[in-house]
Amino acid sequence: LARALCQYGPTPALLLAASAIRFPNRAALIDEAGHITYRQLHQRAEAIAAAVYALAPSAPTSVGIVCRNHRGFAEAMLTGAQLGAELIFINTELTPQQLQAILQRHEPDVLIFDAEYTEAVDAANYRGLRVLAWHETAATDGLLSLDALATQTHPKPPPVRRPVKLTLLTSGTTGLAKGVPRAVKPRQLVLMCVTAMATVRLRSRDRVLVAPPFFHGFGLAALLGPLALGGTVVCRRRFDAAQAMNDIARQHVTVLFAVPVMLQRLLTALPEIGRQNTQGLPLRMIVTGAAPISPATVSGVLTAFGPILVNGYGSTEAGVVAIASPADLVAAPNTAGRKALGVSVRILGDNRREVEAGKTGMIFVRGGLEYEGYTPDKAAHAASKEVVDGHVNTGDMGHFDADG
Numbered sequence: 113l114a115r116a117l118c119q120y121g122p123t124p125a126l127l128l129a130a131s132a133i134r135f136p137n138r139a140a141l142i143d144e145a146g147h148i149t150y151r152q153l154h155q156r157a158e159a160i161a162a163a164v165y166a167l168a169p170s171a172p173t174s175v176g177i178v179c180r181n182h183r184g185f186a187e188a189m190l191t192g193a194q195l196g197a198e199l200i201f202i203n204t205e206l207t208p209q210q211l212q213a214i215l216q217r218h219e220p221d222v223l224i225f226d227a228e229y230t231e232a233v234d235a236a237n238y239r240g241l242r243v244l245a246w247h248e249t250a251a252t253d254g255l256l257s258l259d260a261l262a263t264q265t266h267p268k269p270p271p272v273r274r275p276v277k278l279t280l281l282t283s284g285t286t287g288l289a290k291g292v293p294r295a296v297k298p299r300q301l302v303l304m305c306v307t308a309m310a311t312v313r314l315r316s317r318d319r320v321l322v323a324p325p326f327f328h329g330f331g332l333a334a335l336l337g338p339l340a341l342g343g344t345v346v347c348r349r350r351f352d353a354a355q356a357m358n359d360i361a362r363q364h365v366t367v368l369f370a371v372p373v374m375l376q377r378l379l380t381a382l383p384e385i386g387r388q389n390t391q392g393l394p395l396r397m398i399v400t401g402a403a404p405i406s407p408a409t410v411s412g413v414l415t416a417f418g419p420i421l422v423n424g425y426g427s428t429e430a431g432v433v434a435i436a437s438p439a440d441l442v443a444a445p446n447t448a449g450r451k452a453l454g455v456s457v458r459i460l461g462d463n464r465r466e467v468e469a470g471k472t473g474m475i476f477v478r479g480g481l482e483y484e485g486y487t488p489d490k491a492a493h494a495a496s497k498e499v500v501d502g503h504v505n506t507g508d509m510g511h512f513d514a515d516g
Contacts (some may be wrong), residue, residue, distance in 0.1 A: 121272035125193035127340040128154055128186075135316070135342040142346045142363060143182040150342070153183070157190035160258055162266035164191055164222055167256070168241050171269075174198040176220030176240075177327070178211070178229050180349040184245030185326045186335065187258050188224035196272035197221070200279045201327040204229075212236035218279070224258070246349070280329050311422055311435045312399055314367065316342040319394075321359055323351050323370040329431070330402035330424070334369035353381035360393055367397045372405035379412045396420060407445035414442065423449060427506050433457060433477050450516055455479040456503065459511055464500050472511045476503035 116129035131140070132154035139147040148156075164172065175192030177200065179185040192199045200218050202211070204226075211229070215236045223240055225233055227247035244257040314320070320338040322345055324331035338345050346363050348355060351374055359365060370378070375398070398417060401424030413421050423436040425448040434457070436449030451457045458466055459473040467473040478501075498505035 119268070119271050120194060121196070122275045123193040123196075123272055124276075124336060124339075125157065125190050125272070127336065128157065128190055131339060131342040138342060139344045140339060141183050141186060142344060144349065145183065147344075148183050153186065153190075156258075156262040157187050157194065158268070159264060159266075160187055160261045161191045161194035162268050163261040163264040164241065164243070165195060165269035166264075166266040167261075168222060170221075171195070172197045172221040172241070174200060174218065174220040174222070176200040176202055176215065176218060176223040176225075178202045178204060178223070178225035178233075179245045179326070180204050180226055181322065181326050181331070181347040182246050182349055184224070184226070184258055186339070186345075187262075188243075188245060191224070192222070193276050194272065195269050196274075196276055198277040198279060201281065201332065203281055203327055204325060206232075208232040208235050214281070230255075278332075280332070281327070311437050312337075312367070312397060314338065314341055314343065318343040318366045319346060319364055320344065320367045320369065321346045321356065321363070321365040323348075323356060323368070323374050324402060328402060329426070330369070330371065333432075334399070338367075351377075353377040357381065360395060364394045366394050367399065368395060369399045371402045372400055372409055373403065375400055375405070375413055376409055379409070379416060382416055393417075397422060399424065401425065410441050410445035414445075423447075425449060427477075427508075433475075433506070444513075447513075448510065452479075457512075458500075458503050460500065460503075467511075469512045469514060472509055475506045475508045475510045476500055477506055478503040 113130060113133060116126055116133070120126040120129060128150070132150040136151035137149050140150040140153045141148050172195050175188065175195065175197045177185060177188045177192070179188055189199055200220050202214055206214065208231070211232045212235060215223070215233075215238050219240070221240050222243065223233065223238055224243045224245050226245050233242065242255055243261065244255050247257065314337050318338060318341070320334065320343055322331060322334040324334060326332055326335050335345055337343075346359055346365055348359070353374070356368075356374075356378065360368065395417060397420050398413060399422045405423060410421060410423070419438040419442050421438055421441055423441060424432060425434045426432040432452045433455055434449040434451050436447050440447050440449055456478040458476045459471070460476050461467045461473045
């Protein structure tokens with residue numbers, strides 16, 4: 113562990129290395145290609161990082177990732193972390209024109225992408241080092257691939273001494289998705305983990321189905337949590353409700369992460385699957401978030417699966433803001449929960465002064481993951497979020513009830 117800390121620093125690569133030391137033969141991730149153990153994932157990531165460092169024209173300072181949910185995403189993330197490079201997580205649903213604009217704005221030194229995005233990357237005239245992640249055929253048309261790099265032998269890149277910068281993209285509901293860069297500090301990470309652990313109670317032997325896309329903050333946290341603890345991540349490149357229910361049963365999934373629309377699809381599919389079959393599932397927790405969830409969906413999940421639903425509220429800019437436990441949702445299906453540790457939440461009126469409990473206002477947040485502004489846009493400067501006394505305007509409306 114000491115050697116791993118000296119080599120990888122406080123990065124996601126250290127979390128994976130620690131689990132590889134503790135549980136080398138345990139399955140780290142299960143996807144359409146089968147399962148990969150912690151030892152295998154760690155060794156592949158080390159080899160890929162060394163190869164990228166050796167083959168790049170200069171030491172990479174940023175790595176762009178355009179991958180769906182599979183082992184290649186994890187390998188790309190770990191590669192960038194071992195290089196000490198900024199990790200830019202790019203939405204896999206962007207149009208070719210949007211992807212072109214994102215690549216031109218961020219200009220990553222290395223781009224790791226699934227083969228389905230090759231034409232879009234070509235159209236963007238991307239000139240950095242290209243590496244293929246998921247590809248259906250053995251032929252890669254002369255491009256480097258993660259599989260090929262994993263077989264090469266090169267000296268390790270220099271040790272990493274500081275947290276790597278993680279750049280997530282906003283939803284892009286008001287134009288081109290904006291980049292939100294941040295270097296996650298240890299204290300922030302500890303407070304977030306303690307909050308999540310107190311409610312979700314992830315365990316090292318959990319088998320976790322992560323349905324949200326890994327590039328999103330919610331999906332990324334759902335991926336990193338089990339990998340840090342030594343659990344097993346189950347994922348598919350695309351979400352299908354029937355397949356998810358099948359994976360839960362066959363892979364003995366104990367925790368499900370899914371956005372609200374995915375939960376709605378599960379509820380819709382239950383009559384076909386057999387609602388009675390949910391009672392025998394190994395599921396002990398369902399975690400949702402990243403979008404509004406209706407009280408009807410909350411009640412439907414509680415009825416179908418029991419009181420095992422957790423709902424998180426947050427944003428790309430603010431990080432995790434609040435978490436509603438199963439008990440909170442049983443008592444009030446419309447609640448966003450209680451604020452996370454280390455987070456200050458203020459409900460402000462039009463005059464930007466705090467309103468009394470029960471009165472609706474704009475939600476401002478301080479703490480959690482510090483917001484330091486958006487990635488500068490060469491084409492059009494992106495206006496930053498409003499900040500009042502260190503609290504960031506989430507753009508959402510809400511209120512505190514008498515119980516907080």
